[in-house]
Amino acid sequence: MISSAVSIQNLVFKYPGQADACLEIPGLEVEAGERFGLFGPNGAGKTTLMNCMTGLLNYHQGNIKLFGHEVKTNRKTIKKFFGFVPQDFSFYGELSPRENLAFFGAWSGMKKQEIKKKSDELFEILGLADVQNKQVQKFSGGMKRRVNLAIGVIHTPRILFLDEPTVGVDVHTRQAIISYLKDLNKNGTTLIYTSHQLSEAEELCDRIALIDKGKILAHDSLHQLLSDHREEGLEGLFISLTGKTYRDS
Amino acid sequence: MYKLRATIIKDLQVLTRDKIGLIFMFVMPIVLAIVITSTQNSTFELVNKNKVPVLLCNKDNGESSKQLVNAIEKVGMFEVKK
Numbered sequence: 001m002i003s004s005a006v007s008i009q010n011l012v013f014k015y016p017g018q019a020d021a022c023l024e025i026p027g028l029e030v031e032a033g034e035r036f037g038l039f040g041p042n043g044a045g046k047t048t049l050m051n052c053m054t055g056l057l058n059y060h061q062g063n064i065k066l067f068g069h070e071v072k073t074n075r076k077t078i079k080k081f082f083g084f085v086p087q088d089f090s091f092y093g094e095l096s097p098r099e100n101l102a103f104f105g106a107w108s109g110m111k112k113q114e115i116k117k118k119s120d121e122l123f124e125i126l127g128l129a130d131v132q133n134k135q136v137q138k139f140s141g142g143m144k145r146r147v148n149l150a151i152g153v154i155h156t157p158r159i160l161f162l163d164e165p166t167v168g169v170d171v172h173t174r175q176a177i178i179s180y181l182k183d184l185n186k187n188g189t190t191l192i193y194t195s196h197q198l199s200e201a202e203e204l205c206d207r208i209a210l211i212d213k214g215k216i217l218a219h220d221s222l223h224q225l226l227s228d229h230r231e232e233g234l235e236g237l238f239i240s241l242t243g244k245t246y247r248d249s
Numbered sequence: 250m251y252k253l254r255a256t257i258i259k260d261l262q263v264l265t266r267d268k269i270g271l272i273f274m275f276v277m278p279i280v281l282a283i284v285i286t287s288t289q290n291s292t293f294e295l296v297n298k299n300k301v302p303v304l305l306c307n308k309d310n311g312e313s314s315k316q317l318v319n320a321i322e323k324v325g326m327f328e329v330k331k
Contacts, residue, residue: 092259092263094262094263094266094267095259095262095263095266099259099262102255102258103255103256103258103259106251106252106254106255107252107255135266
């Protein structure tokens with residue numbers, strides 16, 4: 001019985017032409033059914049780590065396993081059970097939400113009837129039912145985010161990677177997304193989440209990891225981290241661990 | 250096969266909704282062909298209408314010299330004056 005959704009050991013990643021590794025993680029485990037948050041300043045390595053976990057980037061040393069399958073050597077297998085909601089919009093703006101889901105659903109190996117049923121369900125939950133046949137490029141930022149999320153979950157993944165899914169959205173959309181993610185998690189989907197919104201760590205995550213300069217500075221439940229570092233809030237903890245200087249300058 | 254079909258449908262949908270893309274794909278090559286052929290046609294006309302005058306003095310009455318004169322006349326670029 002595999003209880004780890006993600007298992008990382010001795011991971012080292014460097015971009016081509018770089019002398020120093022931009023990601024070094026000796027070990028990290030995310031349990032199945034967990035809501036795990038990756039938090040850190042801009043340029044800390046959150047997206048790079050997520051891209052390594054989803055097989056978009058090839059790591060140089062160590063290993064990453066998703067439900068016991070090594071990411072590097074089992075790309076086809078892991079594709080079936082993970083979903084990815086990237087920071088940048090990953091849909092076709094000329095198409096409607098329904099057409100986008102039909103395309104991405106087909107590429108996930110779903111049948112036509114399955115796609116239709118799941119699309120109807122997602123449009124209802126994410127408030128896209130009225131605009132399901134309109135071109136996505138004419139949508140507001142919040143609606144585009146919801147379409148992006150719908151594409152990531154169309155095939156009902158066992159593990160869902162979300163790279164800042166609430167960036168640039170209003171309170172209503174943020175709440176709708178958070179609430180939907182909680183429901184997904186209740187149904188057994190493991191969530192790996194990155195965000196700059198520190199309040200979302202308290203709202204959504206069972207455990208968090210603070211990452212900076214490609215290294216995990218601390219990881220535990222928020223309550224435990226605050227208690228260990230004698231801080232009252234996540235913002236204070238974040239500043240005390242990462243400092244006050246810009247990271248991406 | 251199902252993925253291929255989905256990709257073809259998606260690409261056709263994207264293409265038919267991109268009006269500027271459609272113009273570049275179908276109208277631009279036609280315009281380009283018309284412009285290039287008309288430019289080339291006027292160049293041919295210019296070359297064909299303006300012949301280079303050549304004064305030819307043949308003091309050899311042999312067969313070879315006659316063949317040479319005929320060949321020069323056949324080129325079409327020269328206005329041969331004997």
